[in-house]
Amino acid sequence: MTRALLAGESWSVTSIHTKGFDSFTTVDYAEGGQALIAALEDGGIDLTYMPSHVAATHFPTTREQLDAYDVVLLSDIGANTLLLPSRTFVRGQASPNRLALLRDWVRDGGGLAMVGGYLSFQGIEAKANYRSGALAEVLPVVMETGDDREETPQGVRARLVGTHPVTDGLDAETPALLGYQRLVPKDDAQTVAAFDDHPLLVLGVAGAGRTLAYASDIGPHWAPEEFTSWPGFARLWQQAVRWLAGEGQAR
Numbered sequence: 001m002t003r004a005l006l007a008g009e010s011w012s013v014t015s016i017h018t019k020g021f022d023s024f025t026t027v028d029y030a031e032g033g034q035a036l037i038a039a040l041e042d043g044g045i046d047l048t049y050m051p052s053h054v055a056a057t058h059f060p061t062t063r064e065q066l067d068a069y070d071v072v073l074l075s076d077i078g079a080n081t082l083l084l085p086s087r088t089f090v091r092g093q094a095s096p097n098r099l100a101l102l103r104d105w106v107r108d109g110g111g112l113a114m115v116g117g118y119l120s121f122q123g124i125e126a127k128a129n130y131r132s133g134a135l136a137e138v139l140p141v142v143m144e145t146g147d148d149r150e151e152t153p154q155g156v157r158a159r160l161v162g163t164h165p166v167t168d169g170l171d172a173e174t175p176a177l178l179g180y181q182r183l184v185p186k187d188d189a190q191t192v193a194a195f196d197d198h199p200l201l202v203l204g205v206a207g208a209g210r211t212l213a214y215a216s217d218i219g220p221h222w223a224p225e226e227f228t229s230w231p232g233f234a235r236l237w238q239q240a241v242r243w244l245a246g247e248g249q250a251r
Helices: 034-042 052-058 079-083 098-107 231-244
Strands: 003-008 010-019 022-031 046-050 071-075 111-115 141-143 149-156 177-181 183-185 190-194 199-206 209-214
Touching (some): 003 052, 034 046, 052 079, 111 231
Parallel strands (some): 111 209
């Protein structure tokens, strides 16, 4: 059974309510990966989910811990969450560089996917900040230097490009998405789904490992319910994770 780790896809919102002279605050917590989690579990994937605040502390810090998985998926979780655990940022203690550890694990045969969002790739105001880090060396795309979001509130559809086990059996055109990241495929990468001007799904090889860049989100707001309830959504991610795990011959 393929073993996968999904990190990210959670957030909290602090609101200030002002009513004349008086004000008060409320805090809400949410998770956005339900559709992806359900798709992978329904496909027989042995999935471990770490929300962003859990990954900050518990994301693997050793090779042995990473070796418990075949595939790691990062979704809407910025580089700083993995680079700056509290022992380093608060207490000034050295800790492993988890991005470098993940890069080396991929080169030795692991599978890595980065899923788009406001804190993926470069992200909003470039705060995700993966372009200058270790994972940029193994991801199959080149990132922009600044804010790389392309908002498409009118909706845009991606089309399949060629054939590949990851997109086998999917419709030739996806339902509409409401935004994505502007990414450039590396020369040795393969784009298997694209909008008119930018890729949606790019696959690559890094050493003995496989990598995937998905330029849009897997939940609101970029991925509306019409997209996540599309039968191709579950098929795409089940096939993607199995391919990342090394199943099938096509690389």
